[in-house]
Amino acid sequence: MSIQIPRGTQDLLPGQTEIWQYIEKTAREICLRYQYKEIRTPIFEHTELFLRGVGDTTDIVQKEMYSFQDRGERNLTLRPEGTASVVRSYIENKMFGWANQPVKLYYIGPMFRYERPQAGRFRQFVQFGIEALGSKDPGIDAEVLSLAMSLYKELGLKKLKLVINSLGDKESRMAHRNALIEHFQPRIGEFCGDCQNRLEKNPLRILDCKKDHDHELMKTAPSIIEYLNDESRVYFDKVKQHLTDLEIDFVEDPTLVRGLDYYNHTAFEIMSDAEGFGAITTLCGGGRYNGLSEELGGPETPGIGFALSIERLIAALQAENIELPIKKGIDCYLVSLGEAAKDYNVKLAHQMRSAGITVEKDYQDRKVKAQFKSADRLEARYVATLGDDELANDKINVKFMETGEQVQLELATFVEQFKKLQA
Known part of the structure; x- marks a missing residue:
């Protein structure tokens, strides 16, 4: 029997790789304009990095990581996302001491998640992402969003929708957390096992559950917007004002929570509205993660970033029948x-x-x-x-x-x- 490619992976052949090269070249050129510098981190990291950085209540950590022990019995994991690795490198290499602040970085590379393969989603996939570390100015939130939208538009995509929300600061999130526990507690037995486990650890993650998405309590769950304190409201209003000034259209969605534990304040997703793109419309996701550096043993460092799948981007280009101007011959x-x-x-x-x-x-x-x-x-x-x-x-x-x-x-x-x- 011939050996075949592992499920959830793909070979990129000549004729396809030129598309990838064009996209990567465009992304690098845009990063140069915005002054984001490339960082390359290891394909695998210590498992603890993702347990602490991504969050042990997330689907990624609980169900999707490729983890193993090496010959020295060290627990290692193929990276499932890029932010934790970048922040680890930021701390380890003392980038917080660099003269130019904030530190603005980008990466392009393979990530690994054990999930059900489907159109545009693979177990080995390539992410392009950026991270801005060291500034809590809402202007850089707008810059990060602007860079993401610029990449999609420069590649020709038109049917895009930017959805944003605020998850608030620590005080706001704690108030919202308590309200969610009170809301779901009486009927938590009607939810899946994952949601039951998350009730006390991280009830916000219940709102992101795929299995219980249609449960009636989901529709009446307290919104984070109701619990934002004055500081969080002012911050979010400033981000929205910047986006308006940049003529970037957006939709507010108070149910948007993102799938990783480290997000706070600004959270966002960019979606494709192209006909026939599929049920899963998200192209890009990200947000602010003040506190992640401290969680990983570093100094207090505000940060914001996003990541997008190159595979999903190519699927969106195909859905809009966009042919990239790749030099042939x-x-x-x-x-x-x-x-x-x-x-x-x-x-x-x-x-x-x-x-x-x-x-x-x-x-x-x-x-x-x-x-x-x-x-x-x-x-x-x-x-x-x-x-x-x-x-x-x-x-x-x-x-x-x-x-x-x-x-x-x-x-x-x-x-x-x-x-x-x-x-």
Whole structure:
């Protein structure tokens, strides 16, 4: 029996990888404008990082992590998300002492979660995310949202919906927590086992339950908005004012809680409204996580960020029938006629590539007609034909495939002449 790819993973083949490269290049260029610098953290971390950072009541920690013991009996986990790793690195490398504050970082890399594979969701998936650490200015909340929306719009997506909420500060969350416990306690037996376990530990997570989403108590649950203190209300109003000033449309949703324990104040999701995109519409999620640094043993550090799945982004592009402007084709295909010409073209291809020209040649001793067909498949803009006679006369024939125009160039100076021909 042949060995097949593990469930929930995918091979990205030529033709697909160019799409990924274009998206990643666009993301990096936008981060440069906003002055976010790339960070690369390990694929695996100590399991405790995610227990403390993500929260032991979350679905990620309880059900989805790939954890194992190494030969030294250390408990390790393939990273299920990026924020905890970035904050760990921020603390460990004492970035809080850097001259430029806040510290603005981005990452692109694979994450791992053991969940049911479905359209646009995989067990190994790639996230692009940003983290801004060291500022509690609501202006940077707006900046983070602006960066996310800019990426989607620059890639051509139009059917987007930004949903925001405030989870309040510690005082507001505690008041809301007590109200939720009082609300759900009398009938908690009607809920799933996960919700029953979360009632005392983190009742806010009950609102994010997929199994009991339609329970009548969900519809009447106390809203966090009702329990925001004055400071939290002023903060949230300021974020919304900034978004209005930036002409970024948004919808307020007091039921939005996000799935990770570390969020407070601003929380948000960006969704696709494209027809046929699927039942799960979320493209991107994030929010503010003041207190996470302290939870991981670092100094008091406010932070905010988001993460988005590249797979979900590509699915949204497909739903809106958007074709990215990816450069196709090659500059030149070298056709060889005769053994001496074939040998010479090995050197000529190297010279052209060294000069920045994209080149391919035949390596299968195909006939001339088959070589031209190969050039067509590769969408070569020019075909340069070299035979033994041309080689003897220090000449090479060049055909511009779009018009059929042909010229003969000196072989000794061909690379320089070809670059002029392209211009």
